[in-house]
Amino acid sequence: MNKLPGGFGESMFRFLAVRREAAEASINGLREFRRAVRAWRSPAAQTLSLLENSRPQTDGVLFSQGDVYVSLGLDWDQKDLTFVAERKGLLGFKTIFCCYDLIPVKFPHLCVGDVAAKFARYFADLAWCADEIVSISECSKRDLLTLLEELGTPVPKTTVIKLGSHLPTSNNAGVSTQTKEASGDRFILFVSTIERRKNHETLYRAYTRLMDKGVKNLPNLVFVGMPGWGVNDFLADLRFDNRVKDLVKVLTNVSDADLNWLYKNTLFTVFPSLYEGWGLAVAESLAAGKFCLASNAASIPEVGGDLIEYLDPWDVQQWAERLEWYFDNPYALTQAEMRIRKEYDAPTWEDTAIAVFGRAQALLAS
Incomplete structure (x- = not known):
C-alpha cells in the first residue's frame, strides 16, 4: 500500500477492510469450486478417500456386548454421536442418554447465540443412537417426543428420573x-x-x-x-x-x-x-x-x-x-x-444414581 500514489493506498485499504468478510467468503468459495472440479474429474480417487475415512475403527473402545454406555452430561455440542452409533452397531453395546430440556428449541430468543438448530440436530442424532433416553421431568419428556415426531426420527424408549434435591448438612x-x-x-x-x-x-x-x-x-x-x-x-x-x-x-x-x-x-x-x-x-x-x-x-x-x-x-x-x-x-x-x-x-442424588442404573439393568434384560 505504501508504494501506491498518495491517498490512493489508504482509500484502497478502507475499501478492502469493510469488505473483508465478503472477500474471505469469495476465496473460500473458489477453493470449494476447485475441489469440486477435481472430484468431478477424478471420482475414483475421491471415493477411495471417503471409504478409507469412513471405515469403522474399534480400537480403544471400552464397551462390548452386554455393556450399557450411559451419558448424562451436558454434551450436546461435544459428543460425536456418529462415532458412538458406528461402534454400537459393530460391538453390540446399548446406550442411555439424558434429556434435561429443549429450551433452545422452544424459546431460542431466551438463549445465547443461534443454538436452536444445533440443539434440534443433536436430539435427532440422539434418536438414531439411543436405546433409551431418560428425561428429568414429564414436561421434558413431552417436549422431546413432540420434537422427535416433528423431525420424523425414530422414537427410542423414554422414561423419567428425578434429580436429587437434598441439601448437605452444615453449620x-x-x-x-x-x-x-x-x-x-x-x-x-x-x-x-x-x-x-x-x-x-x-x-x-x-x-x-x-x-x-x-x-x-x-x-x-x-x-x-x-x-x-x-x-x-x-x-x-x-x-x-x-x-x-x-x-x-x-x-x-x-x-x-x-x-x-x-x-x-x-x-x-x-x-x-x-x-x-x-x-x-x-x-x-x-x-x-x-x-x-x-x-x-x-x-x-x-x-x-x-x-x-x-x-x-x-x-x-x-x-x-x-x-x-x-x-x-x-x-x-x-x-x-x-x-x-x-x-x-x-430425593437424594444416590436415589437418582440408583434409578439410572436400574434403567441400564432393565435395558440389558429387555
Whole structure:
C-alpha cells in the first residue's frame, strides 16, 4: 500500500477492510469450486478417500456386548454421536442418554447465540443412537417426543428420573460475613443463574410497584447466582434505581454452607422462571422446609405439587400482591412450612444414581 500514489493506498485499504468478510467468503468459495472440479474429474480417487475415512475403527473402545454406555452430561455440542452409533452397531453395546430440556428449541430468543438448530440436530442424532433416553421431568419428556415426531426420527424408549434435591448438612461456622450482611434480618431468596429466562425482572418490577405504593419495611430480595448473558442492562437497573438498590442483593460464588444458611433463614423463596426442564431450586427450597412462590410454567408444578403457590410468571401485579400478602401473614408461612416438613420427601442424588442404573439393568434384560 505504501508504494501506491498518495491517498490512493489508504482509500484502497478502507475499501478492502469493510469488505473483508465478503472477500474471505469469495476465496473460500473458489477453493470449494476447485475441489469440486477435481472430484468431478477424478471420482475414483475421491471415493477411495471417503471409504478409507469412513471405515469403522474399534480400537480403544471400552464397551462390548452386554455393556450399557450411559451419558448424562451436558454434551450436546461435544459428543460425536456418529462415532458412538458406528461402534454400537459393530460391538453390540446399548446406550442411555439424558434429556434435561429443549429450551433452545422452544424459546431460542431466551438463549445465547443461534443454538436452536444445533440443539434440534443433536436430539435427532440422539434418536438414531439411543436405546433409551431418560428425561428429568414429564414436561421434558413431552417436549422431546413432540420434537422427535416433528423431525420424523425414530422414537427410542423414554422414561423419567428425578434429580436429587437434598441439601448437605452444615453449620453456621463456615458462613461468610458478606452473605449474612447482604441478607439482613429479613429476606426472600431466589437461587438461579441471572439470565433472561429466569425472569428476575418480574421480581424487580413487583418490588418497585410495592415501593411506589408506599409499602414500608420490605424484606431484602437476595439473588444467588452468577450473571449470565443478556442481563447487563438489568443489573445496571438494580445498581442505579434508588428505590431498590439497597433492597436487592446479588450474591455470586456462594458456598454450600452459605447456601444452606440462606435457605434456612429466608422467609420464603421465589422462582418466577419462564421455563424449566425441572426447577432444582424449588426442590431445594422444599428440602430445606421452605415455602416457595413460583411460576406455573413448564415442569415447575411437577416439582412443588400442592405444597407451594404458583403464579403467572408475566403477571407483575399478581406477584406484587402475593408477595405483600405473605410478608403480612407470617402465620401462613409457618403453617406451610410445617406441612412441607411433614409431607415432602427429598430425593437424594444416590436415589437418582440408583434409578439410572436400574434403567441400564432393565435395558440389558429387555
